Amino acid sequence: MIDRRGFVQSMLVLGAATGLRPSSILFGSPPAGELRDLADAALAAAKAAGASYADIRINRYRNQFIFTRDRRVQNIVNTESYGFGVRVIVDGTWGFASSSNVGKDEVASVSRQAAAIAKANRKLNAEPVRLAPVEAYNTTWNTPVEKNPFDMPLQPKLDLLLQIHEEALKIKGASFVSAAMQFVNEQKYFASTDGSHIEQSLIRSYPSFSVTSVDRGTGKFYSRAALTAPMGMGYEYVESYPLLEEARVAAEEAVAMHKAKPAPAGQKALILHPTNLWLTIHESVGHSTELDRALGYEANLAGTSFLTPDKLGKFEFGAGIVNLVADKTQDRAMATCGYDDDGVKTTRWHLVKEGRFVDYQTTRDQAHLIDQKASHGCSYADSWSSIPFQRMPNVSLEPGEKDLTERDIIGATDDGVYVKGDASYSIDQQRYNFQFSGQTFWEVKNGRITAQLRDLAYQSNTPEFWKACDLIGGRSTYALGGAFSDGKGQPVQINSVSHGAPITRFARVNILNTGR
Amino acid sequence: MIWTHQQAKALTDKVLSLGKADEMLVTVNGSDRANLRFARNTATTSGASSGISVAVTARYGKRAGVTTTSEVDEASLLKAIRNAEEIAKLSPENPELMPALGPQAYKPVKAYFDDVANATPEWRAASAEAALGLSRKQDVVSAGFVETQAVFQAVANSKGLFGFDRFTAADYNLTSRTPDGTGSGWAAKAFNELRLLDPETLAASAIDKAARSRNPAAIEPGKYTVVLEPAALGDLLAFMMFSADARQADEGRSFFSKKGGGNRIGEPLFGDKVRVYSDPGHPLAPSIAFDGQGLPIESNIWVDKGVLKDLFYSRFWAEKMGRKPTAGPGNLIMDGGSASTADLIAGTERGVLVTRFWYIRPLDPQTLLFTGLTRDGLFLIEKGKITRPVKNMRWNESPIVAFNNIEAMTAAERVVTGEGIGSGGLALVCPAARVREFTFTSASDAI
Numbered sequence: 027m028i029d030r031r032g033f034v035q036s037m038l039v040l041g042a043a044t045g046l047r048p049s050s051i052l053f054g055s056p057p058a059g060e061l062r063d064l065a066d067a068a069l070a071a072a073k074a075a076g077a078s079y080a081d082i083r084i085n086r087y088r089n090q091f092i093f094t095r096d097r098r099v100q101n102i103v104n105t106e107s108y109g110f111g112v113r114v115i116v117d118g119t120w121g122f123a124s125s126s127n128v129g130k131d132e133v134a135s136v137s138r139q140a141a142a143i144a145k146a147n148r149k150l151n152a153e154p155v156r157l158a159p160v161e162a163y164n165t166t167w168n169t170p171v172e173k174n175p176f177d178m179p180l181q182p183k184l185d186l187l188l189q190i191h192e193e194a195l196k197i198k199g200a201s202f203v204s205a206a207m208q209f210v211n212e213q214k215y216f217a218s219t220d221g222s223h224i225e226q227s228l229i230r231s232y233p234s235f236s237v238t239s240v241d242r243g244t245g246k247f248y249s250r251a252a253l254t255a256p257m258g259m260g261y262e263y264v265e266s267y268p269l270l271e272e273a274r275v276a277a278e279e280a281v282a283m284h285k286a287k288p289a290p291a292g293q294k295a296l297i298l299h300p301t302n303l304w305l306t307i308h309e310s311v312g313h314s315t316e317l318d319r320a321l322g323y324e325a326n327l328a329g330t331s332f333l334t335p336d337k338l339g340k341f342e343f344g345a346g347i348v349n350l351v352a353d354k355t356q357d358r359a360m361a362t363c364g365y366d367d368d369g370v371k372t373t374r375w376h377l378v379k380e381g382r383f384v385d386y387q388t389t390r391d392q393a394h395l396i397d398q399k400a401s402h403g404c405s406y407a408d409s410w411s412s413i414p415f416q417r418m419p420n421v422s423l424e425p426g427e428k429d430l431t432e433r434d435i436i437g438a439t440d441d442g443v444y445v446k447g448d449a450s451y452s453i454d455q456q457r458y459n460f461q462f463s464g465q466t467f468w469e470v471k472n473g474r475i476t477a478q479l480r481d482l483a484y485q486s487n488t489p490e491f492w493k494a495c496d497l498i499g500g501r502s503t504y505a506l507g508g509a510f511s512d513g514k515g516q517p518v519q520i521n522s523v524s525h526g527a528p529i530t531r532f533a534r535v536n537i538l539n540t541g542r
Numbered sequence: 543m544i545w546t547h548q549q550a551k552a553l554t555d556k557v558l559s560l561g562k563a564d565e566m567l568v569t570v571n572g573s574d575r576a577n578l579r580f581a582r583n584t585a586t587t588s589g590a591s592s593g594i595s596v597a598v599t600a601r602y603g604k605r606a607g608v609t610t611t612s613e614v615d616e617a618s619l620l621k622a623i624r625n626a627e628e629i630a631k632l633s634p635e636n637p638e639l640m641p642a643l644g645p646q647a648y649k650p651v652k653a654y655f656d657d658v659a660n661a662t663p664e665w666r667a668a669s670a671e672a673a674l675g676l677s678r679k680q681d682v683v684s685a686g687f688v689e690t691q692a693v694f695q696a697v698a699n700s701k702g703l704f705g706f707d708r709f710t711a712a713d714y715n716l717t718s719r720t721p722d723g724t725g726s727g728w729a730a731k732a733f734n735e736l737r738l739l740d741p742e743t744l745a746a747s748a749i750d751k752a753a754r755s756r757n758p759a760a761i762e763p764g765k766y767t768v769v770l771e772p773a774a775l776g777d778l779l780a781f782m783m784f785s786a787d788a789r790q791a792d793e794g795r796s797f798f799s800k801k802g803g804g805n806r807i808g809e810p811l812f813g814d815k816v817r818v819y820s821d822p823g824h825p826l827a828p829s830i831a832f833d834g835q836g837l838p839i840e841s842n843i844w845v846d847k848g849v850l851k852d853l854f855y856s857r858f859w860a861e862k863m864g865r866k867p868t869a870g871p872g873n874l875i876m877d878g879g880s881a882s883t884a885d886l887i888a889g890t891e892r893g894v895l896v897t898r899f900w901y902i903r904p905l906d907p908q909t910l911l912f913t914g915l916t917r918d919g920l921f922l923i924e925k926g927k928i929t930r931p932v933k934n935m936r937w938n939e940s941p942i943v944a945f946n947n948i949e950a951m952t953a954a955e956r957v958v959t960g961e962g963i964g965s966g967g968l969a970l971v972c973p974a975a976r977v978r979e980f981t982f983t984s985a986s987d988a989i
Contacts, residue, residue, distance in 0.1 A: 098636050102629050105610040106622070109593065122589030126543070126612040143588050146663035147578065150585035150670055180632045202793060240794040245801035246908065247794060323581040325685035326717040326728075327962070329900075329988070411591040452901045452913045452936070456988035459936050461913050463905065483905065483913075485936070485984055516579055516687040518962070538983075540938070542909045
């Protein structure tokens with residue numbers, strides 16, 4: 027059993043003996059003054075080099091991956107990355123530089139490098155950067171967790187993963203199992219020429235598994251992945267989720283797929299469980315309301331958006347019962363933090379209110395582009411070595427006022443399909459045409475689930491889809507799903523983001539049978 | 543941070559000397575990367591990053607633990623080593639763990655070029671200005687990206703294995719859109735060598751496509767003959783090869799599984815003109831000489847005359863099945879033919895010319911069915927001539943079907959796909975091809 031306290035103590039002794047200080051002391055326990063000294067050196071060098079604004083992030087990232095398959099522990103990896111990145115604005119132009127060599131001389135020299143990069147690009151820059159105002163904060167914020175996964179001993183994690191295998195493989199016809207846990211801790215220190223010093227420690231946890239059933243006779247195989255979501259929670263999530271029960275159900279459903287009814291093709295009522303709908307929200311709402319996309323800043327990779335600024339406040343995005351909210355303060359959600367990477371305090375706001383498109387996601391340098399006075403606090407960089415830019419906050423569908431249950435919604439459906447879990451996903455570069463599948467599919471006829479289906483996908487167009495929303499479940503059906511690694515930008519950066527939704531029905535959606 | 547052979551060896555020697563486990567493995571990766579983004583005809587962000595990462599694997603028999611760190615002072619290295627050893631001691635045995643390799647003979651090729659390693663912010667700015675100047679003149683709005691990077695990799699273990707290699711990559715890609723929002727064009731290239739990158743030509747190509755794709759008309763879903771430009775064919779090639787794992791096939795859960803057991807190596811799965819291989823020394827796509835365990839990356843043939851020749855074998859699965867393990871690969875090459883793109887178009891009675899694909903995801907692993915979209919220039923071909931631009935389409939198709947339906951190909955060229963495959967880590971070389979009966983399933987309003 028790893029005794030972390032003892033481990034850290036022994037490292038401090040080693041550090042003192044060699045005269046080198048392990049940087050793990052810089053976070054949490056004093057002296058936070060070390061970080062301040064480095065920040066002051068960086069910001070002073072940036073100003074001396076001509077910067078009108080500068081910020082520095084000195085961050086440490088820890089990841090733990092445990093991967094198991096077919097009753098074996100295959101990989102246990104602990105990663106750690108520590109470094110700093112400096113952003114500057116010189117003559118209205120951004121510049122950025124970073125290094126893994128954290129020291130006073132290096133922070134100063136890298137700050138000068140960032141300024142030189144800004145100056146080299148000045149001639150090309152037709153749009154001087156304008157930052158929305160921000161207050162100065164001197165504070166800390168940590169993801170409220172009950173159990174820090176990095177403090178938890180290894181053995182119980184391994185035991186639980188291997189138990190998942192045993193549970194699943196008890197089911198006749200279950201052939202292969204893989205199970206994993208991933209934990210992330212971002213330790214961030216932000217300082218800016220606006221006078222902020224902000225320390226944050228963010229934690230995310232994700233247990234997952236997949237069961238595959240192979241029929242050697244027919245040559246067919248089907249898989250069913252866990253319906254877990256990555257969460258902005260500690261190890262308490264792993265302990266509280268009914269993983270073993272779900273492993274059994276997943277195995278049964280994978281095996282049952284061989285005999286399931288092929289999906290019907292045509293227009294049907296579509297009921298989506300939050301374990302599927304989260305991804306549809308992510309792709310069709312989360313991405314379409316990114317202001318930088320809408321203005322053409324991401325045209326070269328991620329694309330643009332059909333939600334152009336002329337539609338703001340006017341466009342009917344969805345049915346009147348649809349309310350879609352952005353929220354970087356939401357409990358247990360992965361994009362939740364105290365302050366974004368511009369130093370802006372996080373908040374909650376509507377993107378779509380009663381069906382109408384009302385706002386975007388923004389950062390300090392974007393707010394003025396739509397005549398807003400303040401940033402919505404969506405700036406994020408995935409590493410000390412990457413540039414902060416606008417990333418998706420948690421975006422969720424509000425539950426209905428009436429507490430409609432799963433039974434109520436199925437009971438009200440004469441001819442439909444019900445989809446749980448996420449699988450295939452694809453959407454076009456302006457966020458119109460999309461096609462999704464799922465983990466399990468169920469036929470709904472005359473108010474009841476009548477059969478398990480297979481080989482199903484649904485295809486629609488974003489505004490048509492959201493206008494077809496006709497029944498929204500209540501709070502008791504609401505759950506968070508999320509993406510651990512949403513990609514955007516060049517070079518590509520990842521972002522972790524959660525999406526909450528109740529069980530929801532869409533009146534008529536195109537259903538495909540993908541079997542060939 | 544780019545280190546020399548000596549600097550890397552000094553670090554790996556130190557880690558191995560500090561390690562106490564039965565077997566130690568250490569890899570060191572470092573890079574210097576710099577980039578410039580532009581959009582709305584202006585520079586947006588730009589940055590440089592210099593980093594190093596050390597991964598330490600400690601093993602006691604069949605128990606292993608891995609830690610990584612970006613700090614290379616002795617105290618930090620010691621912390622990472624002890625941590626890996628602790629994890630290894632706590633780990634259950636993994637019977638699939640392969641013993642560390644002994645010293646290997648590597649055949650490094652020239653994959654590192656000084657003109658990329660020494661590229662300046664001024665060069666990057668000038669290369670962006672090449673696109674921006676032309677865009678303003680032609681009244682289009684461009685967004686793009688230029689990146690230059692130098693990377694080194696070293697691997698060493700307690701059995702005396704040591705390898706050191708480096709590569710460079712220069713990427714240039716852009717999207718040009720007409721002000722009325724109805725036209726969009728795209729071009730992308732990557733090379734190990736800066737002098738091969740031609741920003742002016744790439745910019746002209748994207749801008750030309752933008753102009754020619756204005757006001758597209760809709761076409762009906764259905765099966766079409768498609769002329770796939772290399773970037774589009776490259777995506778089908780890459781996605782197919784990502785699914786070509788031997789163990790998965792032997793376990794019965796892959797398209798490459800044989801009904802009743804085993805895999806489909808030896809079967810003619812593709813049209814007989816299809817040849818796919820890897821060669822670290824390919825002049826257009828030179829790549830590094832070894833993988834993270836120190837296994838040499840060698841030339842290998844995956845498909846020849848349409849017959850599946852090999853799949854990807856891990857060391858464990860290769861030993862179990864009596865096959866050669868396959869490392870990497872660092873590149874994928876598909877041989878082409880002797881037609882020109884004009885020939886491919888001229889030979890099309892009715893079809894569409896595809897610039898690139900977008901948002902490809904697996905739909906059914908059983909049949910290797912994928913879904914995706916077209917983007918940045920889709921043009922109707924009628925009686926051998928491009929007649930008009932058409933609206934983008936979603937497709938549901940299998941690369942296996944596409945590779946069986948190839949009618950003609952151009953010569954192969956270095957490619958970066960619409961999904962961004964083909965720079966840095968895995969280089970791609972493939973031709974353009976005319977493919978019949980490609981399935982478009984629904985229309986997209988997206989430009």
